[in-house]
Amino acid sequence: MTQYPPLGDGRHRHIVIKAWMLYLGFCLVLALIIAWDLTTSRAQDTEAARQRTHSTSVLVSEWLYAAFETSGALLSSMAGEIRPENLPPPEGDPEAHARINQWLERHLRLLPHAQAIALFDREGVMTHASGSDLKIDHDISDQSHFLALRADPDLERLVSRAFWSRESERFLVVHAQSLRDAEGRFAGLLEVGLDLGFFDHWLERAEPTPGSSLTIVDHGERLLARRPRDALASLEAQMGQPVEVGRLMPLILGEKDTLHFVIVSPVDGMRRAYTAQMVRDLPFLVVAGEAQDVVMAAWWRKVWTLSLAWWVIVGLGLLVLRGYLHTLRSDLALQRSHRSLEAANRFLSREIQERQEAEADLRRSEEKYRFLVDNSYDIIYLFSPDGHIRFVSPSWKTLLGHDPDSVLGHHFSEFVHPEDLHLCLRAFADVMHHGHHIQDIEYRVLHSDGHWRWHSSSALPSRDEGGKIAGFQGIARDITARKQAEEEIRTLAFYDPLTQLPNRRLLTERLEASVDLCRREHHHGALLFIDLDNFKILNDTLGHDQGDRLLMQAAKRIIGCVHENDTVARLGGDEFVVMLHKLSHEAQEATQQAGFVADKILAALNHPYRLGDQEHHGTASVGITLFDRESLSVDELMKRADLAMYQAKAAGRNTHRLFDPAMQASVMARAALEGDLRRALVEKQFLLHYQAVVNDDSQLMGAEALLRWQHPERGLVPPGEFVALAEDTGLILPLGQWVLETACTQLAQWAGDASLRHLKMAVNVSARQFRHPDFVPGVLKILNTTGADPHRLKLEITESLLLEDVEDVIDKMRQLRARGITFSLDDFGTGYSSLSYLKRLPLDDVKIDQSFVRDVLNDPNDAAIARTIVALAGTLGLRVIAEGVETREHWEWLSRNGCHTHQGYYFGRPGPVGMIQEAIRNWTPPTRRAGNPGTG
Numbered sequence: 027m028t029q030y031p032p033l034g035d036g037r038h039r040h041i042v043i044k045a046w047m048l049y050l051g052f053c054l055v056l057a058l059i060i061a062w063d064l065t066t067s068r069a070q071d072t073e074a075a076r077q078r079t080h081s082t083s084v085l086v087s088e089w090l091y092a093a094f095e096t097s098g099a100l101l102s103s104m105a106g107e108i109r110p111e112n113l114p115p116p117e118g119d120p121e122a123h124a125r126i127n128q129w130l131e132r133h134l135r136l137l138p139h140a141q142a143i144a145l146f147d148r149e150g151v152m153t154h155a156s157g158s159d160l161k162i163d164h165d166i167s168d169q170s171h172f173l174a175l176r177a178d179p180d181l182e183r184l185v186s187r188a189f190w191s192r193e194s195e196r197f198l199v200v201h202a203q204s205l206r207d208a209e210g211r212f213a214g215l216l217e218v219g220l221d222l223g224f225f226d227h228w229l230e231r232a233e234p235t236p237g238s239s240l241t242i243v244d245h246g247e248r249l250l251a252r253r254p255r256d257a258l259a260s261l262e263a264q265m266g267q268p269v270e271v272g273r274l275m276p277l278i279l280g281e282k283d284t285l286h287f288v289i290v291s292p293v294d295g296m297r298r299a300y301t302a303q304m305v306r307d308l309p310f311l312v313v314a315g316e317a318q319d320v321v322m323a324a325w326w327r328k329v330w331t332l333s334l335a336w337w338v339i340v341g342l343g344l345l346v347l348r349g350y351l352h353t354l355r356s357d358l359a360l361q362r363s364h365r366s367l368e369a370a371n372r373f374l375s376r377e378i379q380e381r382q383e384a385e386a387d388l389r390r391s392e393e394k395y396r397f398l399v400d401n402s403y404d405i406i407y408l409f410s411p412d413g414h415i416r417f418v419s420p421s422w423k424t425l426l427g428h429d430p431d432s433v434l435g436h437h438f439s440e441f442v443h444p445e446d447l448h449l450c451l452r453a454f455a456d457v458m459h460h461g462h463h464i465q466d467i468e469y470r471v472l473h474s475d476g477h478w479r480w481h482s483s484s485a486l487p488s489r490d491e492g493g494k495i496a497g498f499q500g501i502a503r504d505i506t507a508r509k510q511a512e513e514e515i516r517t518l519a520f521y522d523p524l525t526q527l528p529n530r531r532l533l534t535e536r537l538e539a540s541v542d543l544c545r546r547e548h549h550h551g552a553l554l555f556i557d558l559d560n561f562k563i564l565n566d567t568l569g570h571d572q573g574d575r576l577l578m579q580a581a582k583r584i585i586g587c588v589h590e591n592d593t594v595a596r597l598g599g600d601e602f603v604v605m606l607h608k609l610s611h612e613a614q615e616a617t618q619q620a621g622f623v624a625d626k627i628l629a630a631l632n633h634p635y636r637l638g639d640q641e642h643h644g645t646a647s648v649g650i651t652l653f654d655r656e657s658l659s660v661d662e663l664m665k666r667a668d669l670a671m672y673q674a675k676a677a678g679r680n681t682h683r684l685f686d687p688a689m690q691a692s693v694m695a696r697a698a699l700e701g702d703l704r705r706a707l708v709e710k711q712f713l714l715h716y717q718a719v720v721n722d723d724s725q726l727m728g729a730e731a732l733l734r735w736q737h738p739e740r741g742l743v744p745p746g747e748f749v750a751l752a753e754d755t756g757l758i759l760p761l762g763q764w765v766l767e768t769a770c771t772q773l774a775q776w777a778g779d780a781s782l783r784h785l786k787m788a789v790n791v792s793a794r795q796f797r798h799p800d801f802v803p804g805v806l807k808i809l810n811t812t813g814a815d816p817h818r819l820k821l822e823i824t825e826s827l828l829l830e831d832v833e834d835v836i837d838k839m840r841q842l843r844a845r846g847i848t849f850s851l852d853d854f855g856t857g858y859s860s861l862s863y864l865k866r867l868p869l870d871d872v873k874i875d876q877s878f879v880r881d882v883l884n885d886p887n888d889a890a891i892a893r894t895i896v897a898l899a900g901t902l903g904l905r906v907i908a909e910g911v912e913t914r915e916h917w918e919w920l921s922r923n924g925c926h927t928h929q930g931y932y933f934g935r936p937g938p939v940g941m942i943q944e945a946i947r948n949w950t951p952p953t954r955r956a957g958n959p960g961t962g
């Protein structure tokens with residue numbers, strides 16, 4: 027979905043901030059104005075209160091001043107009327123005294139709030155008084171006002187501070203006038219006594235407003251009068267008591283006339299703004315106060331009113347602001363949605379355009395795919411969710427023969443090979459249930475003509491518009507040709523082309539699997555190595571075609587002897603291997619089972635073979651090895667079976683042998699010996715010993731070269747222990763070459779020695795050496811290079827040479843004989859020589875094997891053989907040499923019976939060249955009847 031950029035957000039935020047700032051600024055300014063106004067109002071109200079209290083205090087003090095002016099004037103006039111020296115004593119003239127008292131009484135009435143008017147003499151004793159209750163002899167001589175007036179002749183009058191009067195038991199203030207005699211001396215005083223009611227009277231006239239107070243105190247800060255008074259019960263107790271200690275002092279001391287202050291009243295605890303005012307020339311102060319609550323009430327009302335007004339204005343402003351912001355937001359939203367709409371419109375236009383293009387593409391693509399589907403060599407198919415065919419492309423007809431329409435509605439499984447059905451159903455389920463894509467599954471499909479075709483298919487689910495799996499769709503390719511090629515390759519790779527049996531590779535695979543199975547299931551298996559006896563001879567004599575026929579027949583017979591699950595393989599040549607499965611888990615029983623099968627095979631292979639119009643009898647040798655959980659490699663098992671087979675061959679063929687470890691040990695030893703032999707050749711550890719050959723007259727005729735191996739550890743090793751192995755391994759070729767060279771070199775040397783030059787050198791030649799194609803040229807080359815006389819060289823061959831290709835042997839012998847080399851047939855009588863061959867061989871002598879000579883004196887059989895050989899040789903014109911002549915009796919018997927050449931310990935043991943040369947030079951021929959001949 028397309029994202030549209032936010033429109034006007036920054037500007038909107040800017041406007042909002044501005045509006046808020048304006049609003050808050052307005053609120054603040056308004057608050058400041060109100061605060062300023064309130065501050066001003068507060069100052070004004072405070073000032074007004076101050077003015078009011080000042081006016082009140084001034085007014086009351088003026089009243090007091092006026093009152094005391096009045097009393098002063100009265101006292102002054104009364105003092106003018108009195109002659110102190112004429113005043114009668116109180117006790118002298120009662121009438122005169124009474125008149126004076128009445129006079130005082132009359133003047134007292136002129137002062138409505140005065141208590142009394144009294145006259146005192148110069149001693150301070152009261153002489154006359156306005157009231158009858160006054161004590162006439164009352165003494166004021168210790169009072170300050172008396173003392174002050176008496177002391178100061180210039181002081182005419184004074185008003186006292188309040189003081190407690192013991193006579194009248196109340197606080198009094200007196201206004202006293204000094205009296206002077208004619209000479210102007212102090213003669214007493216006239217005084218008006220005023221109680222505190224006098225002051226109260228003046229406050230009463232002031233009419234204090236609510237919360238206000240009016241107080242009169244004297245210069246001792248004693249409370250003289252106070253309004254309001256009825257509100258406080260304790261006020262009476264405070265009358266005459268100090269109330270404002272120290273605060274009013276600047277006034278009392280005359281430093282100021284007026285004093286303003288705000289305090290909590292010590293009288294009633296109310297906070298007030300006070301103005302204190304001195305009463306001119308009098309020891310009194312008037313203090314007027316107004317309660318702060320009252321003074322500030324209007325201000326507080328204003329505060330509340332203005333605060334409320336502020337809140338109302340702020341609230342209204344907030345509403346206006348919100349309305350404005352709302353409008354602004356709406357505007358912005360509108361603007362934004364307008365832009366979104368524009369963008370959406372553009373997007374939709376583009377979508378429509380793209381869709382139109384996509385539809386066009388789709389049409390083109392559909393046409394293209396339709397073309398491809400219709401013309402594809404592959405089959406394109408669509409199945410319903412339950413596997414019924416909904417669509418197949420026309421190639422179905424080409425590849426499978428059916429008309430596509432004819433298969434619609436059929437279930438796909440009807441066309442799949444039963445063996446592949448499981449695979450296909452699983453793939454179908456994978457796609458339909460899990461939505462998997464499957465790749466290249468291979469299966470067989472039925473062709474309309476009934477044969478099976480190999481198909482490779484890839485498939486995926488088809489989905490409806492909601493994405494739900496609605497079917498199975500795929501493409502299938504005919505891979506029959508590839509499968510056939512693969513099969514062919516497999517056959518070539520894993521099967522023997524002649525017998526169609528598994529070859530070594532397939533056998534190895536199966537053997538590995540079988541070994542694994544045996545290991546897991548704890549039973550035995552067996553490997554039977556089968557070698558057809560003398561097959562090579564048959565092949566050479568009857569030709570390869572017949573050989574192949576025999577192999578094919580043998581293969582069939584072997585297969586007939588085993589179970590279907592067992593494997594019969596051909597390794598090549600005449601070697602077959604049978605692998606037996608699932609033999610007993612008991613080794614002994616498994617051995618019996620394998621032996622039974624081996625016997626069966628041997629019996630089957632023993633039957634005559636029909637090869638064209640010929641019949642052939644053959645046998646076989648079978649080597650068996652078992653395998654079980656012991657982990658042995660396939661190679662090791664094959665080696666063991668092979669070894670056992672050789673054992674069977676060694677045991678005379680046409681039999682079977684079970685592998686045993688001793689057999690393996692000997693093979694190992696053989697392998698070690700082979701290694702030593704090779705090293706010996708390189709390191710020249712070989713040497714030749716020579717043994718004398720004598721004639722019937724005890725004349726030395728020659729010597730036989732006998733090979734010895736000077737082994738670094740084992741010492742001198744005789745040829746019997748290694749020549750056979752050298753033959754088997756082919757090492758006899760280089761070894762035989764060395765023997766010939768050494769012997770010929772020796773022969774050439776002897777030719778230069780008069781006492782030795784008549785000697786003939788007999789050299790042993792093995793069959794393998796002789797059969798080598800280069801044997802003849804090799805011998806001739808040695809003769810050339812050493813310069814030995816061929817007429818002095820005798821080659822000893824064995825009967826085994828005559829087992830194969832006798833014609834070739836004869837041919838080679840003739841070639842060499844043509845050069846003067848003579849031949850001797852060694853070990854005669856032990857081999858298989860047939861007379862017909864013997865006749866044809868260009869031989870010079872035969873050697874009677876020492877095994878016959880050894881017992882010729884005691885064993886009539888051996889004696890008969892020896893005689894027969896001598897006779898046979900005689901008929902063939904061959905000389906006879908007896909070997910192993912150990913005693914004079916042997917020699918004599920042999921001589922008597924026609925053998926005239928001898929070799930044996932009786933004449934001399936084999937020894938190094940020096941030894942034989944010495945023996946020859948000092949040769950003393952043995953005599954037949956004169957004691958034992960020496961050993962030479």
Ligand SMILES: Nc1nc2c(ncn2[C@@H]2O[C@H](COP(=O)(O)O[C@H]3[C@@H](O)[C@H](n4cnc5c(=O)[nH]c(N)nc54)O[C@@H]3COP(=O)(O)O)[C@@H](O)[C@H]2O)c(=O)[nH]1
Pocket residue numbers: 717730731732733744745746749765789790791792822852853873876909910911912929930931932936
């Ligand atoms: N291919 C080759 N074969 C060879 C070569 N050298 C020897 N051989 C063959 O090895 C076999 C054993 O030979 P050796 O151990 O040397 O034995 C020879 C004599 O020592 C032994 N001999 C001789 N006289 C007596 C005797 O009075 N009593 C007795 N017990 N043994 C005796 O006989 C062997 C000679 O045999 P032969 O060659 O058959 O005359 C043997 O078969 C050799 O052929 C070689 O270089 N190449």
